[in-house]
Amino acid sequence: MSGRYLVLAGLLVVAIAFPASAQVAPAPLPLAPPLPLAAPPAPYFSSAMDSLTVLVPYRERYEIEQEYTNAAAEQALSSQQEERGKQLAAMAETRIKLKEIEIDGLKAQTDLAKQEKNEFKKQELEARRKIAEMEKSLLERRRDLRRQEIDLSSKLKEFHEANGQAQRIELELASVRTQRAELAFQPLSDAARAEYARLESELRSLENKALKARVEVAGKRKDVAERETRVAKMRLQVFESQNKLAKGA
Numbered sequence: 001m002s003g004r005y006l007v008l009a010g011l012l013v014v015a016i017a018f019p020a021s022a023q024v025a026p027a028p029l030p031l032a033p034p035l036p037l038a039a040p041p042a043p044y045f046s047s048a049m050d051s052l053t054v055l056v057p058y059r060e061r062y063e064i065e066q067e068y069t070n071a072a073a074e075q076a077l078s079s080q081q082e083e084r085g086k087q088l089a090a091m092a093e094t095r096i097k098l099k100e101i102e103i104d105g106l107k108a109q110t111d112l113a114k115q116e117k118n119e120f121k122k123q124e125l126e127a128r129r130k131i132a133e134m135e136k137s138l139l140e141r142r143r144d145l146r147r148q149e150i151d152l153s154s155k156l157k158e159f160h161e162a163n164g165q166a167q168r169i170e171l172e173l174a175s176v177r178t179q180r181a182e183l184a185f186q187p188l189s190d191a192a193r194a195e196y197a198r199l200e201s202e203l204r205s206l207e208n209k210a211l212k213a214r215v216e217v218a219g220k221r222k223d224v225a226e227r228e229t230r231v232a233k234m235r236l237q238v239f240e241s242q243n244k245l246a247k248g249a
Contacts, residue, residue, distance in 0.1 A: 055207065055211060056170070056173060056207050056210045056211065058174075058177070059170065059174070061171070061174050064167050064170045064171050064174060065167075065171065067163070067167050068164055068167035068168060068171065071160045071161075071163040071164035071167060072160075072164055074156070074160040075157055075160035075161050075164060078153050078154075078156040078157035078160060079153075079157055081149075081153040081156075082150055082153035082154055082157060085146050085147075085149045085150040085153055086146075086150055088146045088149075089143055089146035089147055089150060092139055092140075092142050092143035092146055093143055095139050096136060096139045096140060096143060099132060099135055099136040099139060100136065102132050103129055103132045103133060103136065106125055106128055106129040106132060107129060109121075109125050110122055110125040110126055110129065113125055131245075134241075134244070134245050135245065137241065138238070138241045138242060138245055141234070141237060141238050141241055142238060144234065145231070145234045145235060145238055148227065148230055148231050148234055149231055151227055152224070152227040152228060152230075152231050155220070155223045155224045155227050156224055158220055158223070159217070159220035159221055159223070159224050162213070162216050162217045162220045163217050163220075165213055166210065166213035166214055166216075166217050169206060169209050169210045169213050170210055172206055173203070173206040173207065173210055176199055176202050176203050176206060177203065179199055180196065180199045180200070180203065183195060183196055183199065
């Protein structure tokens with residue numbers, strides 16, 4: 001029993017001498033430094049880089065091709081209208097000359113009626129001559145209208161021709177843009193960089209041509225608008241002259 005008590009007494013002395021709260025905890029192991037985050041891959045030949053400076057809007061190829069086809073058709077139609085206007089103007093000129101001959105004949109007959117002192121016939125001939133002169137004036141207005149319509153058709157033809165040229169340039173631009181976009185999927189190399197530089201140069205040249213073409217198209221459109229206004233006013237004048245002649249007849 002005495003030995004057992006001695007062991008217990010020794011354990012008690014150790015517990016008192018070194019309490020649990022006073023024991024030094026082992027120092028924590030140093031943490032490994034955090035690994036650097038992987039940088040996001042840089043865009044390679046991304047066309048989005050110049051999205052804020054694109055002055056020739058991106059359009060679908062089929063849309064450009066459709067407008068190009070329409071411009072060619074409208075140009076051909078304007079040429080036909082121009083030729084038809086020339087024919088109508090020539091016809092109006094011929095009718096004016098015939099009407100002048102008719103008026104001269106009525107004048108001669110009126111003078112003869114005066115000499116014969118035939119007042120009834122003289123008044124009848126003067127009335128006929130007055131109507132003939134109104135018809136001549138109407139024919140001259142129609143001739144002038146035809147000339148303005150010819151000018152309008154000519155300006156329309158020039159407008160559609162310029163618009164077709166602008167669409168052709170845009171088709172070339174769209175093709176080069178597609179080539180540049182496809183280059184983004186090719187492995188990075190000196191050859192790829194050189195091709196990208198070449199395409200960029202070609203793009204700038206085509207964009208310059210496209211913008212200049214659009215300026216020309218806008219100018220042609222303005223010319224057309226001025227002629228359309230002029231023709232519309234002249235048609236109204238012809239309409240009023242025809243009504244006046246109808247009432248006078």
